[in-house]
Amino acid sequence: MTTHRIAVIPGDGIGKEVVPAGIEALEATAGRFGLRLEFTDFGFASADYWQRHGTMLPADWEATLRGFDAIFFGAVGWPEVVPDHISLWGSLLQFRRTFDQYVNLRPCRLMPGVRSPLAGREPGDIDFLVVRENTEGEYSSVGGRIFEGTERETVLQETVMTRIGVDRVLRYAFEQAERRPRKHLTSATKSNGISISMPYWDERVAAMGERFPDVRVDRFHIDALAALFVLHPGRFDVVVASNLFGDILSDLGPACTGTLGIAPSANINPDGLHPSLFEPVHGSAPDIAGQGIANPVGQIWCGSMMLDHLGHPEAAAHLLGAIEDVLAHGPGGAPLTPDLHGKGTTAELGRAIAERVRER
Numbered sequence: 001m002t003t004h005r006i007a008v009i010p011g012d013g014i015g016k017e018v019v020p021a022g023i024e025a026l027e028a029t030a031g032r033f034g035l036r037l038e039f040t041d042f043g044f045a046s047a048d049y050w051q052r053h054g055t056m057l058p059a060d061w062e063a064t065l066r067g068f069d070a071i072f073f074g075a076v077g078w079p080e081v082v083p084d085h086i087s088l089w090g091s092l093l094q095f096r097r098t099f100d101q102y103v104n105l106r107p108c109r110l111m112p113g114v115r116s117p118l119a120g121r122e123p124g125d126i127d128f129l130v131v132r133e134n135t136e137g138e139y140s141s142v143g144g145r146i147f148e149g150t151e152r153e154t155v156l157q158e159t160v161m162t163r164i165g166v167d168r169v170l171r172y173a174f175e176q177a178e179r180r181p182r183k184h185l186t187s188a189t190k191s192n193g194i195s196i197s198m199p200y201w202d203e204r205v206a207a208m209g210e211r212f213p214d215v216r217v218d219r220f221h222i223d224a225l226a227a228l229f230v231l232h233p234g235r236f237d238v239v240v241a242s243n244l245f246g247d248i249l250s251d252l253g254p255a256c257t258g259t260l261g262i263a264p265s266a267n268i269n270p271d272g273l274h275p276s277l278f279e280p281v282h283g284s285a286p287d288i289a290g291q292g293i294a295n296p297v298g299q300i301w302c303g304s305m306m307l308d309h310l311g312h313p314e315a316a317a318h319l320l321g322a323i324e325d326v327l328a329h330g331p332g333g334a335p336l337t338p339d340l341h342g343k344g345t346t347a348e349l350g351r352a353i354a355e356r357v358r359e360r
């Protein structure tokens with residue numbers, strides 16, 4: 001029997017509510033496909049851990065997590081207790097960098113049974129993949145404050161783009177586009193205003209495109225692209241973007257497909273040298289935490305992406321199919337959560353999906 005060791009980090013807020021639903025669905029899937037998933041739960045990377053230790057992570061976190069095949073992650077952030085930039089740079093952003101998870105894959109699909117806030121969109125009309133650069137770009141720690149407290153107070157934060165860093169995520173995005181039927185890649189840019197880094201990004205897109213003659217490439221400035229996501233979401237296939245642009249587009253996309261609550265993400269180290277990390281796109285949602293009504297679908301879909309990454313595409317497809325089957329029954333026939341216009345709870349929707357995994 002194939003065994004995989006999975007590190008589980010629920011984090012804060014609804015992370016702690018949706019992760020158990022994710023594990024339940026993964027266990028059901030593993031049972032169907034003769035896989036063994038060994039889950040080990042960690043309480044670090046949370047506000048609770050911060051309150052007890054004054055840090056987000058133990059000193060040996062890297063060695064600890066390196067021993068796992070993958071990391072199944074909820075969400076971090078509880079600004080009442082620890083400022084977000086400290087909790088996130090002290091955990092999730094450390095993981096992405098230390099484990100060189102340079103691709104962040106964020107699929108966005110209008111699912112059967114889910115209503116888009118955009119008029120006239122049917123399931124199947126929206127189906128694209130955001131490939132977000134995940135280790136450099138606008139998320140850089142290069143910079144600082146000078147002349148603090150004076151009239152000359154100045155704050156700088158540099159964008160860092162390296163040829164290796166840009167090319168490797170672009171190559172990954174082109175390869176994804178090449179494998180999909182539409183073979184279409186859209187690049188997010190802003191080379192009209194951000195006059196040094198973004199023309200460089202465009203240049204590398206054009207250079208990489210020469211190696212993928214079958215892929216049709218276009219590019220839009222991020223402001224126009226945001227508008228197109230709302231007006232014509234169906235025209236997109238693979239969208240590649242820098243770290244910040246990819247972050248913004250990957251909340252906007254799921255909003256167009258009904259709810260942030262169903263959106264998954266995979267922080268991948270494609271070289272296989274480090275563990276990859278699977279987490280929903282959403283955060284800890286303090287506004288609904290503790291009520292048991294968070295949508296667990298994003299977390300469960302992450303489980304499907306994790307199975308695919310671990311070499312089990314059939315199990316991954318089966319789990320995603322179970323999600324689709326349950327959503328397709330709509331708010332009347334399935335215990336959908338309030339963001340999907342239902343009255344179900346996290347646990348009820350999670351259980352319905354796990355049951356569907358066993359039945360189908």
Ligand code: NAD
Binds near residue numbers: 076282298
């Ligand atoms: P958020 O994603 O937590 O919430 C945005 C809105 O979406 C809220 O109204 C929330 O209720 C709703 N929402 C999110 N997930 C949902 C779900 N599964 N079901 C139903 N509704 C859902 O974003 P935010 O409010 O900007 O951030 C809250 C905290 O989470 C902050 O501390 C932030 O830094 C952190 N955060 C962490 C991650 C992560 O760990 N990957 C990602 C984003 C934000």
Ligand code: IPM
Binds near residue numbers: 283
């Ligand atoms: C995400 C989140 C993170 C990011 C935050 C919490 C640092 O928004 O995973 O999309 O910006 O990458």
Ligand code: MN
Binds near residue numbers: 251281
């Ligand atoms: Mn985000």
